[in-house]
Amino acid sequence: MRFDPAPSELFALARHRVHEAEGPGRRSFAPLQAVRHTEALIWIIPGHAPHQPMLRGLPEGVGERLHLIRPANETDLLWATEEALRSEGVGLVIAEPEKPLSLIAGRRLQLAAEAGRTTGLMLIQEGQGSNAAETRWHCAPIASERRDSTLHQWTLNKNKKGTLGTWTVYWNGKTAAVHPVSAAGKRHEPAETSR
Amino acid sequence: MAAADARAICPELITRRADLAQEAAALAGLRRWAGRYSPMVARDGPDGLIADISGVPHLFGGEAEMRAHLHARLERVGLTLSSAIAETRGAAQALARHSGGILPEGAAKEGIASLPVSSLRIGSDVAEGLARMGLNRIGDLVDLPRAPLARRFGPGLVLRLDQALGLQPEPVSPEADAPYFGVRMTMPEPIGLEADVMSGLARLLDRLCSTLAHHHRGARRLRLELHRVDRETAQVEIGLARPMRDPERIAALFKKGVSEVEAGFGIEAMRLVAHVTEDLPPEQVGGPRTIAREDALADLFSRLGNRLGFDRVLRLLPAASKIPERSFLVAPAAYSAAEPPPPQRGPDRPIIIFPPEPVITKGLGQPGHPPARFAWRRMSCTTLRADGPERIAPEWWFDDPAWRSGLRDYWRVETREGARLWLYHTPQAPAWPAQSWFAQGEFA
Numbered sequence: 285m286r287f288d289p290a291p292s293e294l295f296a297l298a299r300h301r302v303h304e305a306e307g308p309g310r311r312s313f314a315p316l317q318a319v320r321h322t323e324a325l326i327w328i329i330p331g332h333a334p335h336q337p338m339l340r341g342l343p344e345g346v347g348e349r350l351h352l353i354r355p356a357n358e359t360d361l362l363w364a365t366e367e368a369l370r371s372e373g374v375g376l377v378i379a380e381p382e383k384p385l386s387l388i389a390g391r392r393l394q395l396a397a398e399a400g401r402t403t404g405l406m407l408i409q410e411g412q413g414s415n416a417a418e419t420r421w422h423c424a425p426i427a428s429e430r431r432d433s434t435l436h437q438w439t440l441n442k443n444k445k446g447t448l449g450t451w452t453v454y455w456n457g458k459t460a461a462v463h464p465v466s467a468a469g470k471r472h473e474p475a476e477t478s479r
Numbered sequence: 480m481a482a483a484d485a486r487a488i489c490p491e492l493i494t495r496r497a498d499l500a501q502e503a504a505a506l507a508g509l510r511r512w513a514g515r516y517s518p519m520v521a522r523d524g525p526d527g528l529i530a531d532i533s534g535v536p537h538l539f540g541g542e543a544e545m546r547a548h549l550h551a552r553l554e555r556v557g558l559t560l561s562s563a564i565a566e567t568r569g570a571a572q573a574l575a576r577h578s579g580g581i582l583p584e585g586a587a588k589e590g591i592a593s594l595p596v597s598s599l600r601i602g603s604d605v606a607e608g609l610a611r612m613g614l615n616r617i618g619d620l621v622d623l624p625r626a627p628l629a630r631r632f633g634p635g636l637v638l639r640l641d642q643a644l645g646l647q648p649e650p651v652s653p654e655a656d657a658p659y660f661g662v663r664m665t666m667p668e669p670i671g672l673e674a675d676v677m678s679g680l681a682r683l684l685d686r687l688c689s690t691l692a693h694h695h696r697g698a699r700r701l702r703l704e705l706h707r708v709d710r711e712t713a714q715v716e717i718g719l720a721r722p723m724r725d726p727e728r729i730a731a732l733f734k735k736g737v738s739e740v741e742a743g744f745g746i747e748a749m750r751l752v753a754h755v756t757e758d759l760p761p762e763q764v765g766g767p768r769t770i771a772r773e774d775a776l777a778d779l780f781s782r783l784g785n786r787l788g789f790d791r792v793l794r795l796l797p798a799a800s801k802i803p804e805r806s807f808l809v810a811p812a813a814y815s816a817a818e819p820p821p822p823q824r825g826p827d828r829p830i831i832i833f834p835p836e837p838v839i840t841k842g843l844g845q846p847g848h849p850p851a852r853f854a855w856r857r858m859s860c861t862t863l864r865a866d867g868p869e870r871i872a873p874e875w876w877f878d879d880p881a882w883r884s885g886l887r888d889y890w891r892v893e894t895r896e897g898a899r900l901w902l903y904h905t906p907q908a909p910a911w912p913a914q915s916w917f918a919q920g921e922f923a
Contacts, residue, residue: 308898312830312921324776336809336832340806340807341829341920342830347820348820352792353793354787354791360786364786371778373772373773374779427895427897457830
């Protein structure tokens with residue numbers, strides 16, 4: 285049996301849970317999720333990090349709902365994430381922790397997301413996630429042969445309530461829609477079954 | 480008299496710049512203090528106070544005693560003053576500025592007769608005109624027929640004269656005090672439990688918020704002072720993400736600060752001041768869901784701002800500039816409103832922007848084109864495709880050190896490794912070709 289979700293639900297994160305994304309393309313996975321939430325967005329970036337989202341590059345409708353929080357240290361970052369997750373009126377909380385997430389921290393964030401009915405997305409460095417995460421995605425941009433195409437490879441590494449998978453998609457960073465593609469001669473691998 | 484003339488007359492003269500704002504503030508303070516002599520005290524010009532003391536002097540033992548009391552009090556704090564008591568405002572004002580003293584009832588006419596006409600609050604041109612006619616003292620004017628005086632010098636002179644003599648009324652109208660948003664509470668017994676402080680705070684907040692509601696104001700910053708038995712004072716200060724006067728939501732923000740206060744032998748008095756307030760007209764509450772959601776968001780920003788600092792809770796605002804770093808503003812969310820960005824035109828922009836990072840080029844490409852191979856953040860990349868250039872010129876009206884290298888040619892570079900980068904090079908910079916390429920952003 286192949287894992288083949290309906291297109292409308294493709295890459296939709298389960299609501300009221302905390303998810304993780306890693307890999308070099310994690311910061312372009314976040315705006316796709318942001319554009320799919322209609323409420324306020326909160327992006328928590330460490331205060332000393334040099335990068336920040338650029339307003340003109342974000343998908344339409346995201347810029348005016350986005351709020352940036354720049355905490356000074358890791359403790360404040362986790363505290364701010366928990367507070368934002370626990371607060372009503374927030375749709376999606378994106379946070380970029382720098383240290384490995386402990387199981388306690390991950391579980392607390394899950395409880396906060398359930399209490400506040402919000403969704404969280406942790407942009408973690410590779411291998412620094414927590415076991416409490418609902419799903420974990422590995423995102424990487426890949427080179428494409430055609431001009432003006434922005435290919436991404438998004439791999440679902442961990443999923444508490446479903447199967448894993450790898451998708452190669454076109455997503456241009458502007459819309460809520462993504463176009464999955466299958467490379468010629470290479471179909472999705474069937475989900476592994478226990479024998 | 481000009482300062483140069485004054486210095487010529489007296490070479491040892493010490494001059495100081497006049498600080499009008501501070502003088503006015505000092506006078507306002509003095510006006511509040513003078514409320515002890517009369518409920519009706521008003522400012523009189525930039526250098527005087529006028530008080531209506533009808534029915535008051537007997538409390539001090541008479542007019543002379545009252546004036547002596549005033550002089551004794553103010554001289555003790557080092558102020559030099561001159562004062563007068565008269566039955567009309569004009570007479571008292573004229574007398575106070577010349578000799579001072581007390582005019583008994585009915586003696587105003589004789590009392591001010593010897594004063595110069597310029598003490599009648601008339602313009603200097605009118606005073607000069609009167610002097611040219613030989614009318615130097617008020618006594619010279621009093622008995623003259625009014626009609627020719629008014630015809631020659633205008634109605635202002637006659638009005639001032641009548642006011643000084645009591646023929647025209649001139650009431651003292653004290654200005655209203657600015658509303659003060661502070662409440663305090665003294666305990667019969669010192670308290671030390673956190674719950675007790677919070678319940679005292681709840682009572683203070685109820686009173687403060689009703690005052691705020693009465694004046695249609697909302698608090699933006701609040702300070703709670705806890706006076707301990709041993710004369711120490713602990714302060715807890717909070718900020719709010721937007722003007723607010725809801726006692727319960729404000730009390731929740733004080734909880735953390737109050738829990739950190741050292742109570743010592745007990746707290747005997749509490750004082751709560753809203754020292755920064757803003758207009759907050761009455762508005763619909765509990766309406767559609769969006770209002771509740773906005774309230775929840777404002778509460779969240781208050782909580783975040785009080786722990787992290789309000790300059791760390793930010794929002795992106797569009798700005799009119801082609802320079803990538805200045806094409807948007809990062810403003811504190813508590814002090815700005817969301818604005819939809821203008822529709823996007825022109826070449827694409829990256830999702831993530833960072834300060835320019837030098838890119839180490841490996842091997843020479845076409846001049847003016849992105850290098851075929853380069854290293855960025857210790858990753859070696861091979862250029863697959865490059866779109867550009869998009870030339871952005873510095874804004875000459877700002878001197879931005881980062882843009883002193885002149886024009887920038889921006890390229891969108893797709894690499895074989897996957898990353899899609901926003902590179903630029905500076906054709907105008909003095910040649911050091913190995914270091915003329917920089918990365919500034921990452922595309923989706």
